[in-house]
Amino acid sequence: MKAVILSAGQGKRLLPLTEEVPKCLLPVGVDMHVLDWQLSQLAAAGVEEAVVVTGFQADKVEHELQRPRPGITARSLFNPLYGVADNLSSVFAALGEMTSDVLLMNGDTLFDAPVVKGLVDAPAAPIRVMVSRKDAYDVDDMKVRLDGERLMDVGKSLDAETVDAESIGMMLFRDSGVARFRDAVTAAMRAESGMRVWYLSVIDALAKETEITTAEVRQDEWCEVDFPVDLRRAREAVARWSAGSAGELASVASP
Known part of the structure; x- marks a missing residue:
C-alpha cells in the first residue's frame, strides 16, 4: 500500500x-x-x-x-x-x-494508526472516503451528504443544516477507482477552473456518476491543523494517542 x-x-x-x-x-x-x-x-x-x-x-x-x-x-x-x-x-x-x-x-490531517487500518481493512470498494460526524458544522468544514454509506455530495458550501458528516481528508482508491480518479483529475485540470478548485470537487463530481463508499471515524480519532487553536488541540490529541499506544504495548508485554 x-x-x-x-x-x-x-x-x-x-x-x-x-x-x-x-x-x-x-x-x-x-x-x-x-x-x-x-x-x-x-x-x-x-x-x-x-x-x-x-x-x-x-x-x-x-x-x-x-x-x-x-x-x-x-x-x-x-x-x-x-x-x-x-x-x-x-x-x-x-x-x-x-x-x-x-x-x-x-x-494537515492527524490520526491514530487504527484509523488507517480501519480504512485499509474495510470491504474493498473502488473509492472509499473517510468521514466523521459531529453535532454542528461550520463554514470551513468539508461537509458531506450521505445515503447510508454512499457519498452523495461533498463541499464546504453545503447547507450545514442538511449535511450528515465531514470529510477528514483521507480516502482510498482501489482497482477501477484508481483509473477513474486519475481520469477525472486530468479532465478537471484541463478545465478553465482547474487551477482554482479542490481535489474534493472531483470527488463530488464523481459521486454523481458512480458509487463512492464511505467509512466512519469518531471525532476523537482525528484532527486537522488549520488555525493556531488547532495546533494546540493536535498536540493534545497526539499526547493522548501516544499514551494509549504505550498502554496497549504495556498490556501486551504483561504476563
Whole structure:
C-alpha cells in the first residue's frame, strides 16, 4: 500500500508560525512534527511507502525525509504550481504515483494508526472516503451528504443544516477507482477552473456518476491543523494517542 500526502501548502492561516516553516513541519510533540506523526502512524498501520507532495519550503521537507523511518520509506515530489493553484494541482502532480491501490490524504490531517487500518481493512470498494460526524458544522468544514454509506455530495458550501458528516481528508482508491480518479483529475485540470478548485470537487463530481463508499471515524480519532487553536488541540490529541499506544504495548508485554 502506498500513501500520497498533500503537503505543498504554506498554511497561511497559521501565520506567523508558518512564515518560514511549512505547516507539515509544525511541532506536535517532543521532537515530532506533523509529518513525523503521519508517517509513524502510516507505518504502524502497515503502509510501506509514502510520497509527500511538497511546495512551500520544499527543501526543508525534503531534508526531513532523508531520515530513515522504521517500517516505511518516504520521498518527496515537488508541485511547481503550489503557489498559484489549489490542491487539485498537487494531486495532478502525483498522478504518476497512482498506478495501483493508493491512500490519498491531506498533509494537515492527524490520526491514530487504527484509523488507517480501519480504512485499509474495510470491504474493498473502488473509492472509499473517510468521514466523521459531529453535532454542528461550520463554514470551513468539508461537509458531506450521505445515503447510508454512499457519498452523495461533498463541499464546504453545503447547507450545514442538511449535511450528515465531514470529510477528514483521507480516502482510498482501489482497482477501477484508481483509473477513474486519475481520469477525472486530468479532465478537471484541463478545465478553465482547474487551477482554482479542490481535489474534493472531483470527488463530488464523481459521486454523481458512480458509487463512492464511505467509512466512519469518531471525532476523537482525528484532527486537522488549520488555525493556531488547532495546533494546540493536535498536540493534545497526539499526547493522548501516544499514551494509549504505550498502554496497549504495556498490556501486551504483561504476563
